[in-house]
Amino acid sequence: MTARTAMFRIADHLRGLGGYEGCAIEVVRGDDVVEFVALATDDPDTHREHDGASSLLSPLAPVLDRGVEVGVLTFVRVEDVAPDDLQRLLSYGVLLDVAATDDPARWHAEDLLVAQVRDDQGRLRAIVYYDAPRDGLRPSIAQLIELEKAILPCLHAILVQIEREEFAQRMRLASATRAVIRSASHHADLRELFSIVRTQFREPFRAQGLRIDTLDAFDRDLLRPPGTQRSPDIGPGLRVAVKSAMVRAWERQEVLIVETDRVWGDDEVDQHFRAELTAHVTQRGLREIVLIPVGVGSDTLGILAVARDADALRWTDDESSAALDVAHDLGRAILNARAVESERAAVAELRQLGDYRRTLIDTVARELQNPLALVSGHLELLSGMDLPEDAVRSVVPMIRNTARLTTLAQDLSLLSRLADATTSASTATLDLAELTTDAVALVGPQAEHRDVTIDLSVTGRCDVLGHPLELMRCIGGLIDNAVKFSRRGGRVEVAVRGEGASVTVTVRDHGIGISNSDQDLLFSEFFRSADPAALDRSGYGLGLSIVRQVTMRHGGRIEVESARGEGALFRLIFPQTERAALITTW
Template sequence: MAEAEPSELTTYRIHRVMAEAWSHTALRDSLQVVADGVVELVGFGVAALSVLHDTGELEVVAVGGDDSAREELLGTFSPMAGLAEELAVAEHWGPRLRFVPHERLSSAVGTIGWVPQYEPVDSPDAWHPLDLLIALITDADGVVRGTMSVDLPDDGLRPGAERRRQLETYAEQAGRAILTAVERARLSERVRLADAARKVVREASGQLSTDALLDAAKEAVVDGFDIQGLWLHTFDADGDGPGRLHSSDGAQLRLEPEMVALGEKIARACWAEQRTLVVSPRREDWLLAPAEHEAVCDYLASVAVTSVMVVPLGAGQECSGLLALTRDDSDPDWSDAEATAALDIGHDLGRALLNARLFERERRLVDELQALDAYKSRLIATVSHELKTPLSTVVGHVEMLGMDPDLSSRGRTSVDAIGRGASRLHHLVDSLLMLAKVGDPHNVLDPAPVDLGAALRETAQLLEVQAETRGVVLDVDLPEAPVLALGDQDELDQLCTNLVSNAVKYSVAGGRVELGVRRVAHGPDVCVELWVTDHGIGISEVDQEQLFGEFFRSTNPVAVAQPGTGLGLTIVARIVERHRGRIDVRSVLGEGTTFRVELPAAPG
């Protein structure tokens, strides 16, 4: 091969090769074009391009020329430290070119990785199969970013001075193409992975179910990382089980307990180190013992997977699971940018998983409380129904005894006492039945228009005798037109009865109870407001905090002296809640109390 300055045509062809490399968006395609161009233009049978990763390993990403060299070298890793050791005794043939004669190599075959099978020509300058010629690809700061190595010169000779200068020129121009392609690919990769991370965060953060969260995350990660598949293992939140396994294709994963335990060990170690772990037969890892590494690789081979990146999931100090991203022989090896993005996603998914688990735990607690509340309502209803029949029998016989003309004075006193007690029990049973009805979450409200004014008027008429007996005046303020609320007739009648009877009971002799109803507009919404005001003993601020609790009785001795079950206002509050209304209490001790209830108005 003639040793001469590159011609204008040759320079044009080099620029054409570089332009072709730059036109590719994928790093490996671009570098393959460069490797093929070096073989074509420089006159060597093999050209191999390697990229230096942040892990300190050189990965062969493109091989031009010899097919056997490509098959053996492509995708392999070698430590940069080992190459640097060999280059320490190299001849400097220019700013980039380093030549190590075979007689100086300390571990030639291990460093070179591929040795051509051919006989050197009969010349003092003959190229030896173990000779090493490498160009160091550096960035603007002089940092090594990769290498270009050549082998098998077409004339079988070690390059002379002029050809070395030619190689240096080619290495410089090819290096520019490599650095440009690498930077473009890294930028494209960062954009792609950032989009994947944002998609994961966006879709995962809105999911309050663990299963829905994992489904959203699996699809986003598979699309964003261009991977063969995904396995996801969530550790049991309570520590009393193996957790759950998921796969991107929905297949049921079956792992031996030893492999599950090893996966958890890897995830927790990765979370502690804030790193990912790549396991592959083609490379060593930083964590596993040789036997563990072999066991994982054997399992990967059994499911047609070449390599796996293990990504820990967690939040704070807690590791909650792992992502296992898988690739096969047709996929590229893992990049540093992918490892960084995957670790960020592990943080985001860990936080989302923690929130989903907290929500599910709260939901289970709410479901348990609702079930308990429903059970309590059923129990109260059952007991009340069982009491009602014998109690009615007692009341009937008491009435019969009271009509007996031969009953003695002492007997009549006893019968009257039994009658009062039976009446109080009857009232308690009715209250318990109503409490069970309005407190049962399975008892769905079927609302209909109810004239709340008419209900309040009827209540006043029913309690008029009780009010007169206590010396209390009922002042009813009702409009002429019906005031229709949307609700259940029986429950709203009970609401009116409980509020007005309480107001009468806790008023003083000569007092007044004011009650009324009206329609009120709150912007576009219209509601019905009912109010009951007394000027009686009032309610302390301490008692107001527990006023609607079941069986609550006031701490005021005057109020305690009045008979009651402590369920009246509880029933009122439950009815208001079921009707999607609101209740407000304003009271001053010794001055009186006002209850205001707002309920949805019926249309029309």
């Protein structure tokens, strides 16, 4: 049942209780505005004509002052009312057809019987009108007393219906605005959030213009609705006063209302800055500007300004309550937006640092390779000469360490290139089993030197889409690590298995193993284990970082199973491809 339907049934019941042909209910919508919400008569056309019509409340007061009060009821005889007051009232009212009469005991068409509906705070919330008694007579005092007793439960039902409707409106406003805030707060910075608020909040707040800003950024444009001329200047004194007033309003959970002739909600501001603030309203022909504090907890974070046209309804206390509910959510959204801004700034800074680091590493690696190549070439020449034994003992470690530095420079260059998301690699359909076989062959001499056996097994079709050199470096690096950390006389097991939509490369050794704490940092660049047994092996901590980067670059994932002293198992899982032709991306 809708609120209008409920009100009509109440009005129809009230006219039956009183024995009247007509009963109307008007609800107070503002300080001087009432709206017809129900009109119960035997003529449906009368109901349709006046349903939803608005009128002024002020003409009723001087008329009621001339009547007889019995509790909530007031009966006014037409002959007791001043003609001008009666004329103003009748211009808004509804009169049923009643036969004209000069009999003072009979009901006259302009007679008025009214019941006032007030809430617990004494505020007038609705007015009930009776017209045209069925017996044609004016009510006596005794009849008014009995009528009041009979209608009190119905008047309470009217109040409940009004408060229920207002609560529903507040919930709709809160739900709509909160949905906007919550949808924006997870990804929007302050600029994006405020843009959404300005666009989406105008209709729920019935605003001609709406602006929002943080408390620190408040300026004269906050009081200027979009599309209008610039606002009067705001001096430093007014700026400080408004900010201070917003802090006080947030503490009291109130709003400031700037009208054409007064500022409501803060006597200090009204006393010292009334003319300056009301100029923002009068010069643009507005009814009012409502300043709503926005905050979280005890902190005031911003100001929401709502401007209403001169013909709009006046801001109500219920709207203030709903707006303050929204202001709490909006405060949290501002904090989230600030966090998003901070996060974006941090990400940008980290990205900049990452770019700088990548450029530095790439430059150092490139600059090292040329002189290392020159040194290596000369050392090779020296090694082929007939040198004294002391010289040979110097040249051999020089060659070995130059080779290590060359490998380091190449790894740094590769790592820099892999970390650059803007670069793409040439790809082709590869047989990962064949590529792994080649990698095993490359590591063979080192394994033989350490007396480590490498077992290789292949199962199924093992086609993947990838860069051959990168995948060779990835798989070869894993096998090289397995040999390096195996004990002499140990065994390394390498398996390539194609099954379903994936190809898995497994490398298992039975060496010193990896502790749980080291596994968390295993793929970090330049990471070296604190395990003394691991430190005995040479390396710069780049191999596994390259393995991870290559695997991720090829859409794969890497898994590790290990325990200290029990060896390690690395599992690389790549998506299998059905394409057999060479595919190149530039």
